[in-house]
Amino acid sequence: MTVKIRATNVSKFFSSRGGAVTALREFHLEAQEGEFVCIVGPSGCGKSTFLRILGGLIPASSGQVTLVPNKPETPLQSIVFQEYAIFPWKTVLDNVAFGLEMRGMPRAQRCEIAGDWVRKVGLTKFADAYPHQLSGGMKQRVSIARAFANDPEILLMDEPLGALDAQTRAVLQEELIRLWEASRKTVVYITHSIEEAVLLGDRVILMTAHPGTFKCEFAVPFPRPRAFELTGTPEFSRLTYAIWKELQSEVKRALEQQQ
Amino acid sequence: MRLDIETRDRLLSIGFPILLLALWELIVRVGWLDARFFPAPSTVLVALSNMIAKGELLGKLWLLPEVIGKGDGEGAQKILGEGHLWASLFRIFAGFFLGAIPGIVLGVIMGMNRTVRVALDPVISAVYVLPKIAILPLVMLIFGIGETSKIVVVAISSFFLVLINTTVGVRDIEPIFFEAAKNYGAGRWQLFWHVIIPGALPVIFAGLRLSLGTALIVIIAAEFIAATYGLGYLIWFSWQTLLIEKMFAGLVVIMILGALFTGGLQFVEHKLMPWQREERPATIDAAEPQATGPGWPPIVN
Numbered sequence: 185m186t187v188k189i190r191a192t193n194v195s196k197f198f199s200s201r202g203g204a205v206t207a208l209r210e211f212h213l214e215a216q217e218g219e220f221v222c223i224v225g226p227s228g229c230g231k232s233t234f235l236r237i238l239g240g241l242i243p244a245s246s247g248q249v250t251l252v253p254n255k256p257e258t259p260l261q262s263i264v265f266q267e268y269a270i271f272p273w274k275t276v277l278d279n280v281a282f283g284l285e286m287r288g289m290p291r292a293q294r295c296e297i298a299g300d301w302v303r304k305v306g307l308t309k310f311a312d313a314y315p316h317q318l319s320g321g322m323k324q325r326v327s328i329a330r331a332f333a334n335d336p337e338i339l340l341m342d343e344p345l346g347a348l349d350a351q352t353r354a355v356l357q358e359e360l361i362r363l364w365e366a367s368r369k370t371v372v373y374i375t376h377s378i379e380e381a382v383l384l385g386d387r388v389i390l391m392t393a394h395p396g397t398f399k400c401e402f403a404v405p406f407p408r409p410r411a412f413e414l415t416g417t418p419e420f421s422r423l424t425y426a427i428w429k430e431l432q433s434e435v436k437r438a439l440e441q442q443q
Numbered sequence: 444m445r446l447d448i449e450t451r452d453r454l455l456s457i458g459f460p461i462l463l464l465a466l467w468e469l470i471v472r473v474g475w476l477d478a479r480f481f482p483a484p485s486t487v488l489v490a491l492s493n494m495i496a497k498g499e500l501l502g503k504l505w506l507l508p509e510v511i512g513k514g515d516g517e518g519a520q521k522i523l524g525e526g527h528l529w530a531s532l533f534r535i536f537a538g539f540f541l542g543a544i545p546g547i548v549l550g551v552i553m554g555m556n557r558t559v560r561v562a563l564d565p566v567i568s569a570v571y572v573l574p575k576i577a578i579l580p581l582v583m584l585i586f587g588i589g590e591t592s593k594i595v596v597v598a599i600s601s602f603f604l605v606l607i608n609t610t611v612g613v614r615d616i617e618p619i620f621f622e623a624a625k626n627y628g629a630g631r632w633q634l635f636w637h638v639i640i641p642g643a644l645p646v647i648f649a650g651l652r653l654s655l656g657t658a659l660i661v662i663i664a665a666e667f668i669a670a671t672y673g674l675g676y677l678i679w680f681s682w683q684t685l686l687i688e689k690m691f692a693g694l695v696v697i698m699i700l701g702a703l704f705t706g707g708l709q710f711v712e713h714k715l716m717p718w719q720r721e722e723r724p725a726t727i728d729a730a731e732p733q734a735t736g737p738g739w740p741p742i743v744n
Contacts, residue, residue: 241622259628269623273641273718282637286628314718334627 187252188338188370189215189238194247196233206395207233210247213372213389213398220364220371222381224431225391225399226438231374232266234396235342238372239263255337259283262336266343268323270315270330277302277311279326283334301329304363321352325359332363339364341373345380357383358412365409378424378431382406383415390430393438402427482688487695490688499677500696502526528696530672534590534665535658538597543651546602550609550647551639560610571607575600575657576664583669593665600661601654608650612643645719648712655704663697674700 196208208230215221225231237244238251239261253260262283270279278285281298289297302311305325315323324344331339344360345353357380364371364384375381381388382404390399402423406414414420446454464484470476471483478486494500502522510518523529553560579596586592616638624638666675674693681690712719 239626241626261626263623263626265619265623267619269619271620271623271637271641273644273716274637282624283627286624286630286633286637316718330627 185216187214188217188219189213189252189372190248190250191234191238192248194234194237194244194249196230196237196242197245208237208244209395209397211391211397215370215372217370218368220373220384220386222373222375222385222388223391224375224378224381224388224427225396226393226431226435227376228394228438228441229391229396229434230394231391231396232342235263235340235372235374238338239340251338253337259287259334259336261338261340262331262334264324264327264331264339264341264344266346268315268320268327268347270323270326272315275312275314276307276318276326279315280329280333282330298329298333301333304332305329305359319352321348321356324348324356328356328360328363332367336369338370338372341371343374343376346375353380354412360384361410378427379415379420382420382424382427383410383412388427390427390434393434394441399434400430479685480687482691486688487691490686491692491695494689494692498526500526500528500692502529525672527672527674527677527693530670531662531666531674532700534593534597534662534673535655538594538662539601539655539658541594542598542601542603543605543654546605546650546654547609547647550606551613551635551643553606553610554613554643555639567603567606571603575603575661579665579669588669593662593670596665597658597661600657604654604657605647605650608653609643609647612646612650613639615646616642641716644716648708648716652705652708655708656701659697659701659704 191211191213193210193212194208195206195210197204197206199205211230211234213221213223213234223231223234233242236242237249241263251260271282274282277295277298280301281289281294284294284297299308299311302308305328307322307325307329310318310322315326318326324347328344331341345356348356361384373381373384378388385404387401387403389401391397392399404423406419467476467481468483468485471478471481471486482490491500498504502525504522504526506522507519510522524533549563553563575596578599579592582595582599583592586595620638620642621634624634629637662673663675663678666673667679670676674697678690678693681687681693
């Protein structure tokens with residue numbers, strides 16, 4: 185196994201009216217190549233901030249972040265955003281092909297690849313539709329297909345299913361498992377759902393309440409390929425409950441902070 | 444007979460104005476309205492066709508083939524320039540493009556660059572509130588009393604409207620679109636063509652629509668006082684010489700122009716921004732074709 189992502193002592197401070205605010209405090213994370221790592225933490229703990237640092241959208245205030253590239257011809261990382269962030273002015277196909285287009289891939293070639301991913305997420309009928317014609321679940325499918333079509337070494341997902349209703353969410357979780365199990369890319373997946381983390385991940389990392397830092401981690405021993413049936417097993421419940429017991433105090437602390 | 448609601452609406456929206464015109468015609472003919480000041484629609488229509496026949500409105504078009512045959516470009520220009528409609532249209536569009544294009548360019552720069560925005564904002568706000576027709580004398584001091592002044596005044600009014608709208612349009616683009624584009628490898632120009640321009644286009648178009656409307660107002664006003672051709676001149680001169688039906692004919696032409704401008708811009712907007720088209724969102728069934736609970740069909744790999 186080779187290390188793909190290594191983050192050590194990563195902190196992030198934001199300046200605000202009341203002085204500096206610590207969004208992330210000495211967080212660390214290591215992910216192996218091909219590993220699916222889920223980060224779970226209470227609202228406002230800085231987990232999204234960490235992902236944005238990994239994705240290069242904002243710099244860390246201190247600490248080291250290393251993403252190890254080994255395929256120079258493909259992008260190192262791509263983000264799937266919580267708010268989808270697909271372009272309203274592009275069709276589904278052009279949205280999915282966006283990363284390829286930015287790399288200068290000729291139209292015919294990128295449309296072929298993008299068309300393939302549009303098919304894999306079941307949106308072939310909507311390839312020429314614009315996002316305003318799509319439901320939330322379909323928009324997130326486009327966003328996920330855009331990331332996979334870009335073929336990055338690392339996928340960074342920021343609560344991609346957070347805005348969806350429970351049923352659509354369950355469908356997309358299974359979809360995501362299948363897509364990922366076929367590609368085995370390194371994934372860092374932010375969520376506030378323990379069940380989602382255990383269903384999808386190889387490892388679940390817990391963060392403390394604000395200012396967030398590493399609390400503890402759980403290995404997820406369930407074999408792959410996984411399916412939604414896993415959530416009905418006693419082993420699944422035992423693990424999610426064990427994680428909840430650890431997380432509970434942090435969630436309470438986060439709620440107190442809000443008051 | 445029952446009409447569906449759309450047919451009914453269409454008949455109503457065409458029929459009612461025709462009814463009003465017919466009423467006007469009737470009142471004038473009966474003598475309740477002074478025909479010297481409010482000529483009947485039919486009289487105005489006759490005046491309009493006379494003006495076209497005499498070459499006042501569109502120029503002496505029948506001389507065109509001969510002039511073009513001789514390859515006399517200047518002569519052709521002169522013929523068209525003596526048509527009130529073409530004279531006004533040329534000034535409107537020359538000024539519109541001369542103002543709108545720099546307006547879009549500077550607007551994008553101001554939208555993207557804080558330093559430029561903060562520095563220019565007070566100046567622009569101050570000049571913007573000036574009614575542009577008020578600076579016509581100043582412009583005439585600089586550019587003389589010829590065509591240039593009128594075009595410049597239209598250009599200035601378009602420039603500010605488009606500039607302000609473009610700045611707002613660029614600033615209102617959700618930051619997440621910039622982040623997504625950058626994360627997916629967009630460079631400076633790709634950001635410009637794939638995010639900034641399409642993201643700001645709806646608001647830019649609102650500015651273009653406004654400025655085309657304003658251009659019409661400004662040019663008519665300018666032609667009232669400083670022109671020998673143009674629709675504004677036609678109206679003013681007809682009023683001064685009490686050729687009231689010609690004055691009304693001028694108003695009709697301006698109304699048609701306004702409607703054509705609006706329709707034309709709508710058409711271009713439609714073509715340029717297909718994603719803005721109002722369409723019914725997909726139904727739940729169509730939207731989630733695979734959402735059939737556990738055991739839903741596999742993803743094709």
